[in-house]
Amino acid sequence: MSEIKAAQDKKKCDDCYKYRDELLKNSPAVIYMSQQIEKLAQTHPKYRKQIDNIDKSLFNKNNIDNSSESNKSPIFIPSKHLICDICPDNTKLAGFHPDLGILICANQISSSNKFLLESSITHEMIHYYDNMRFKVDLNNLKHHACTEIRASMLSGECAMSFEFFRKFSTFKMFGGFKDCVRRRATLSVINNPNCKSQEIAEKVVDEVWNSCFGDTRPFDDVFFG
Known part of the structure; x- marks a missing residue:
């Protein structure tokens, strides 16, 4: 160097x-x-x-x-x-x-x-x-998907202003936040070596969505931006 x-x-x-x-x-x-x-x-x-x-x-x-x-x-x-x-x-x-x-x-x-x-x-x-x-066992795709859903949901990274910065100009006033969380969690799971396809990543995110998106701990609520 x-x-x-x-x-x-x-x-x-x-x-x-x-x-x-x-x-x-x-x-x-x-x-x-x-x-x-x-x-x-x-x-x-x-x-x-x-x-x-x-x-x-x-x-x-x-x-x-x-x-x-x-x-x-x-x-x-x-x-x-x-x-x-x-x-x-x-x-x-x-x-x-x-x-x-x-x-x-x-x-x-x-x-x-x-x-x-x-x-x-x-x-x-x-x-x-x-x-x-x-x-969390990151070799377990459900574990991976759940922590990614929570991290994207609670970190503020799916605020509308950030989505516009990322060029997602189709961000919807209603449902756009959930779309962002789902998209970012799926992208992360796709990159897991144990995930063989995008379809598997989407399926795993769907399977854990309700329980993990509903868990806001340690925050009391979610910041939607």
Whole structure:
């Protein structure tokens, strides 16, 4: 890697951490999800042992003072489990791994899409929350479909303004929100290696739709935008 490319990537990661820290301080959704994850961790001591077994060096990229986090449980420490890095996948802003936490793709953030970062991080934090509650098995397509339905529904990413940004100009005033949630959940399931076709993805989403779309926890209601 050239020195110029390395410097560019470092700048992208530095900026990414600034955006992350701003959201951790100012975003109602991100703050609320952090609190709810912490609440789950405090009421389920088994998570302490689970996190203690994770290789902490995997989360050594952070630009935040850990002193303010010293009284938190180890299940979700933003500076350790919400990290920025350069991603080879150019299709999304962030991703979740059950063992490693949430990765924000610093190289995918631009001035034109930065406003999507809040909903993207909230989306992944809902996956984090669901995995704590249910121990989601992503090899199980129904599990995958359910957490994707909930994440798309609760993160705000299916707000009308975001759909227009994505060029879905046919967004309907009535039913458009559900269409967006269903579409995005189906697209995610299609990318699961265990899903063999779009028809299977659509069928699985349909099978779990009523129960998962009706589950708004930890929120009291859904933001339709």
